[in-house]
Amino acid sequence: MAQQIPKVLVTEPIPEKSLAYLREHAVVKVGAKGEFQNETNLINTITDYDALLCMLSTPVTKKVLEAAQNLKIVANFAVGYNNIDVESAKTLGIKVANTPDVLTEACGDFAMGLLMAVTRKFNEAERYLREGKFTGWEPMGFLGMELRGKTLGIVGMGRIGQAFAHRARTFGMNIAYHNRSKVSSEIEHSLNATYISSIEELAKNSDVLSLNCPLTNETHHLVDEKLFKLMPSHSILINISRGPVVDESALADALHGKTIAGAGIDVFENEPKVHPDLLKAPNCVLLPHIASATFETREAIGMLASKAIVSVLKGKHDSNIPNLI
Ligand code: DGY
Numbered sequence: 565m566a567q568q569i570p571k572v573l574v575t576e577p578i579p580e581k582s583l584a585y586l587r588e589h590a591v592v593k594v595g596a597k598g599e600f601q602n603e604t605n606l607i608n609t610i611t612d613y614d615a616l617l618c619m620l621s622t623p624v625t626k627k628v629l630e631a632a633q634n635l636k637i638v639a640n641f642a643v644g645y646n647n648i649d650v651e652s653a654k655t656l657g658i659k660v661a662n663t664p665d666v667l668t669e670a671c672g673d674f675a676m677g678l679l680m681a682v683t684r685k686f687n688e689a690e691r692y693l694r695e696g697k698f699t700g701w702e703p704m705g706f707l708g709m710e711l712r713g714k715t716l717g718i719v720g721m722g723r724i725g726q727a728f729a730h731r732a733r734t735f736g737m738n739i740a741y742h743n744r745s746k747v748s749s750e751i752e753h754s755l756n757a758t759y760i761s762s763i764e765e766l767a768k769n770s771d772v773l774s775l776n777c778p779l780t781n782e783t784h785h786l787v788d789e790k791l792f793k794l795m796p797s798h799s800i801l802i803n804i805s806r807g808p809v810v811d812e813s814a815l816a817d818a819l820h821g822k823t824i825a826g827a828g829i830d831v832f833e834n835e836p837k838v839h840p841d842l843l844k845a846p847n848c849v850l851l852p853h854i855a856s857a858t859f860e861t862r863e864a865i866g867m868l869a870s871k872a873i874v875s876v877l878k879g880k881h882d883s884n885i886p887n888l889i
Pocket residue numbers: 620641642643644645667671804805853854855856
């Protein structure tokens with residue numbers, strides 16, 4: 565009997581190189597933008613697919629996984645995988661992959677840029693110029709906080725946290741961090757980083773607090789009204805991890821009430837919605853989840869996810885697939 569060609573569902577258009585690679589091994593359906601951000605659409609479509617290449621906005625719930633009769637692997641086009649019910653996948657014998665490493669440098673660059681944009685008021689100043697308000701050089705206009713000598717407190721000292729810390733060191737910042745466990749002394753040494761065992765202490769002692777941790781039950785609303793009150797009033801919050809790590813309404817209040825001085829936010833609690841009070845808040849740069857958005861990185865993400873899919877479809881041993889969770 566002729567062998568059946570496997571079917572792969574890719575939930576959104578991704579770089580062509582990955583699609584071409586997948587098409588060498590499978591029949592590939594590519595969803596339209598946003599089509600599979602909807603659980604029902606996914607449940608109705610996934611039934612006979614062998615593999616799913618999904619986005620961080622795809623709700624891969626227990627119901628979706630149970631509706632899939634042939635599914636062997638879910639590969640997330642992202643490093644964070646809180647959109648996937650990994651436990652249910654494991655129970656059903658479905659493998660799960662993410663895309664570590666390939667986006668670390670792009671995210672490190674982005675965090676540094678976001679911090680500069682907030683502290684040096686890029687967006688505010690640009691709006692001012694475009695609105696025709698620039699009538700001459702101002703000695704007291706758009707004054708921001710200098711980074712040299714300030715402390716960057718990193719919550720979640722994984723690959724991306726470290727990449728941000730390396731860049732911040734070259735700007736003369738001191739590094740403190742809070743993590744589930746201490747990183748190796750080599751890493752601490754290379755970053756001159758100090759471990760702080762309580763997030764409250766880190767918040768009190770940081771000029772910039774950066775969230776680089778995954779979203780889990782433990783990190784949900786880790787930054788809330790109580791924590792904002794501990795942060796110095798000149799401090800800045802940077803979040804490129806996941807929106808629900810911050811209580812977004814408390815963040816809006818902290819910015820409006822000047823409890824903190826500013827924020828750089830790439831991720832939101834109910835993406836793509838943004839809390840209306842945050843949209844109106846002063847001194848914050850709000851971006852549509854673009855930390856890994858470079859041509860090079862998105863192509864690498866696509867290839868890593870696609871390779872995991874092809875390896876599983878070909879029956880390769882798990883130990884040969886570096887990005888399985
Ligand atoms: C990811 O891949 O999880 C990140 O959110 C990229 O920005």
